[in-house]
Amino acid sequence: MNSILQIDERNLQVTTEPGVITEVLQNAVKEKGLFYPPDPSSRGSCFIGGNIAENSGGPKAVKYGVVKDYVLNLEVVLPTGEIIWTGANVLKNSTGYNLTQLIVGSEGTLGIVTKIVLKLLPFPKYDLLMLVPFNDLEKAGEAVSAIFRAGFTPSALELVEIDALKIVSKMVDSTAVPVTDDIAAHLIIEVDGNHQDTLMAEMEAIGELLTQFDCGEIFFADDAQQKAELWKLRRRVAEAVKLDxxxxxxxxxxxxxxxxxxxxxxxxxxxxxxxxxxxxxxxxxxxxxxxxxxxxxxxxxxxxxxxxxxxxxxxxxxxxxxxxxxxxxxxxxxxxxxxxxxxxxNLKLMKGIKKIFDPNNILNSGKIFD
Amino acid sequence: MNSILQIDERNLQVTTEPGVITEVLQNAVKEKGLFYPPDPSSRGSCFIGGNIAENSGGPKAVKYGVVKDYVLNLEVVLPTGEIIWTGANVLKNSTGYNLTQLIVGSEGTLGIVTKIVLKLLPFPKYDLLMLVPFNDLEKAGEAVSAIFRAGFTPSALELVEIDALKIVSKMVDSTAVPVTDDIAAHLIIEVDGNHQDTLMAEMEAIGELLTQFDCGEIFFADDAQQKAELWKLRRRVAEAVKLDxxxxxxxxxxxxxxxxxxxxxxxxxxxxxxxxxxxxxxxxxxxxxxxxxxxxxxxxxxxxxxxxxxxxxxxxxxxxxxxxxxxxxxxxxxxxxxxxxxxxxNLKLMKGIKKIFDPNNILNSGKIFD
CATH class of the missing domain: 3.30.70.2740 (Alpha-Beta Plaits)
Known part of the structure; x- marks a missing residue:
């Protein structure tokens, strides 16, 4: 069984094996006050190793980046049976070609990742969440880009079209989100940080900005339960619309x-x-x-x-x-x-790289390209 | 002559040619309220293209990351004469191998970068700077790691040993920094953000923490001139000690x-x-x-x-x-x-990749490895 090998609190790093469930890893480091941000919707069932193979993201990526931004070093078994570490356990590295970033997102076609060193952050103390309805889908899209242009960096900025929300609300039997016929889409906006007062001010300023884009009445998630229900809805959208x-x-x-x-x-x-x-x-x-x-x-x-x-x-x-x-x-x-x-x-280069790592084409052959 | 081709304010991106001086690019985007963080000490004379070749960093890297964290897409002329774009102008990308990150830091051995798309951030509104003397070099090192473990993320955290500071202070004829015989090293600590009050509180909390590591009297840079003088000292250390x-x-x-x-x-x-x-x-x-x-x-x-x-x-x-x-x-x-x-x-893989891109070994041959 795969496990978390070491949480290095001195260096804000964790060494793990690939078969650890993403949420298990997140919870383990959170107990130490630490934060591993990449959070795909499937985080309760997906593996860290798979996240590395696909360079996964999730809602937090907008502020914190994706998996590639947290992978410091990888132990990889090559198709030839040789074992390498791709880099070093450091925050900056200009020593040779970036083999680490070549493995991240290579979908298991270049080598089998057996150990992973990830960067961690201090866990932010507070977060605030709001839901903003729009009666025009494109206006919601315009509002997204206005938020960043105005200098805000939310820790999540999700869009859900009303049809998707109707389906998921029915599936999880939730009334957490108002679903009326004049709404075209919702934005889910989260801010996080270590100072509650400034977060509140930031959230209000974002709300103020959004009124320029004909948004409806903003719903603030008041407590942990409301936040959890909103995120549950968002995380289950893919499953719900697939079933539909x-x-x-x-x-x-x-x-x-x-x-x-x-x-x-x-x-x-x-x-x-x-x-x-x-x-x-x-x-x-x-x-x-x-x-x-x-x-x-x-x-x-x-x-x-x-x-x-x-x-x-x-x-x-x-x-x-x-x-x-x-x-x-x-x-x-x-x-x-x-x-x-x-x-x-481009494809010729990628195929050439594949051949360097896997001359006999034995690893996940036929994935990404033929 | 190389130039900045487009500052895309809607998407917080800039497209530039490689022969633009880093500081010129930083100033150009700052005029639009935007921020390109990587800031090597040589930023007044080095080129963006060189920064990409070396995956450069600088003081801001501790909070904002290095060059690789800002490069979205590169136009590259391969040694074979073919021209590719390595990726797309997007913040997340799981489409094939990460050729962009392979070029970043490859020191001009794989291709010639001719256009560069960089991610930008909103420029933080405020920063505060302090200088902290320590009479024990290793204690200064311990203090560094304690700052992060306590949950702070400074926008710069530099260390300068007293011998280096003496040499640079003489060279630039500065009295900005106290140099006495009981001091072994200084830490230069900057925090930045959009809320002055919380920054001030953060700086004070960091100062409080540092007293546990036998630091001396903390010097706060009061205004833009003091900050500039302190940074000038720091940026010229390498040159000064080299001349010495x-x-x-x-x-x-x-x-x-x-x-x-x-x-x-x-x-x-x-x-x-x-x-x-x-x-x-x-x-x-x-x-x-x-x-x-x-x-x-x-x-x-x-x-x-x-x-x-x-x-x-x-x-x-x-x-x-x-x-x-x-x-x-x-x-x-x-x-x-x-x-x-x-x-x-590892070296065999790197040499194999080199051969895929540059079969005749005509680009910067002999760099990184033989």
Whole structure:
């Protein structure tokens, strides 16, 4: 069984094996007052090793960064049987090529990670959470970019389209969030820090700013229970909309201010290719999860109806300066679309690197590219 | 002539060419209220392109990270003449191998960077600066790690040994910093943020904590001029001690709490190998610059006296969990020592990657490794 090997309180680092559940690791370091921010929605069941393979994110990424920003050093078993440490247990490193960052996000195709040294932060003392309804989806997108331009850095800035919220509210039988017909989307906004007074002032200032974007009445989560219920709703959106028939999930990411254009484009593509889409995700990072369904059709990835629609979506994302995956990775499913965002030369380099690490192509072969 | 191509205020990004001086870029984005944190001491003369080649840091790295944390996307001309963009202009990216992070820190050996997309932050509204004398160098090192363990994240935490300070104070003819015989080292501590009151409280709490480590009387920089003078002193240390005969500069980095052991070890090695050393640098990151001189001898890198001393130093660094270079890179000078921190397998992988990008070995050949 895999375990956490050492919480180094002197250096704010943790050494762990890959098969530790993300939330277990987060809770263990929190007991020491320490913070490991990356928090995918599946954190209660996913493994740290998998998070490294996919360079996972989560709501906190908008302020704290993704997995790659916390990985200091990795022990890796190469397909040749050789074992290396990729770097050193240090916060800065300019010693040779960055093998650590090459392994992070390589989806298990270059080596098997067996030990992991992660950077930790002091756990922030306070957080505040609010929910802001908008009656226009694109206006919600515009508001996101205005928040950062005004100098705020929330610790989470999530967007959930109303259709997704209706579905998840029903599934978890929650009345935590008002769902009325004039609402198009909600933003969930969290700020955190060590000074409660300034956090309160910051939250109010953000609320004030949002009134310029025709937001509705802001709901402040008053206590730990309300916060937990709101986050539970948000974390279960993917599962709920999947069960509702939105079987295809995309993980598009664009520069933050292009979110309204992406959202608008998704709806247009829905009309053109006859699918329904719900949007939700990490709006503060420009990372929009788009789930698709088509009534009366098995809208799965090997359905030839789907491919042109997804191609059009990724071409739109590319034209907005974005790319296919922000935090989920490519795997088997998205590799057909890699040539939309990469040239032959990019892919040739990646395949060359794969061959250096794994000359006999024995590790996760067929993932990311053929 | 190279120039800044676009400051994207909507997305908090800047696109620049590599031959822009770091400080020029910082000032240009600051005019828009934006912040590009990496700030090597040479920022008035070094280029963004060079910073990317070396994955540079600087005092702000302790809170804000190094160059690699700001590079979103790079246009690179490969030695084969092909041109690629390494990624996308996004804050999160799990689409294929991280070619961007492979180029950052590769010291010009893999390709020529021709365009750079950097992430920016809102410029923090306030900063406070203090100077704290210690009469014991190792106690100063212990205090550094206590600051982080107590939950503070300063925006700079620099250490300067008294010998270095004496030399630089003379060179710039400054009386800004008290230099008395009972002082062994100073810490320079900066906090920044958007709320002056909480910053003040934080600075006082840090000062209170430091009294547990036998610090002397704390000097608060009262105004912009005092701050500028203090930073000028700090930034010119390397130049001053070099002119004073400390010709060899090392860029060691260890886990933060190992700083006292590193400092102690450096002094012991000095006795054993008959050299004088001064230590200064980015203590908050565990990144200690060590400058060495030997009276009556040309203590240069090709002097056979030097090699065993540096080998012993790097073996110490490695044994503390650290590595050779935190922010300066390897180049020609340090490559002799790469096998202390890396196995043959690590080096074989790096050389393999080099060959994929540069099959004819025409780019910066002989740098990092042979």
């Amino acid at each position: 028939g939105y079987t295809i999930e995309e993980d598009t990411v664009v520069p933050r201010a292009e979110l309204p254009a992406l959202i608008h484009g998704v709806k247009e593509l829905g009309t053109k290719y006859d699918f329904k889409a719900v949007c939700y995700g990490h709006a503060g990072d420009g990372n929009l999860h788009i789930r698709i369904k088509k009534e009366g059709s098995i809208y799965s990835l090997n359905n030839p109806d789907v491919i042109p629609a997804l191609k059009a979506l990724f071409e739109l994302v590319k034209s907005l300066g974005g790319t296919i995956s922000g935090e989920h990775g490519i795997g088997l499913i998205q590799k057909e679309y890699m040539d939309i965002v990469f040239t032959e030369t | 005969g400390y010709t060899i500069e090392e860029d060691t980095v260890v886990p933060r709490a190992e700083l006292p052991a590193l400092i102690h070890g450096v002094k012991e090695l000095g006795t054993k190998y008959d050299f004088k050393a001064v230590c200064y640098g980015h203590a908050g990151d565990g990144n200690l610059h060590i400058r060495i001189k030997k009276e009556g001898s040309i203590y240069s890198l090709n002097n056979p006296d030097v090699i065993p001393a540096l080998k012993a130093l790097f073996e110490l660094v490695k044994s503390l969990g650290g590595t050779i270079s935190g922010e300066h890179g390897i180049g020609l000078i340090q490559k002799e020592y790469m096998d202390i921190v890396f196995t043959e397998t």
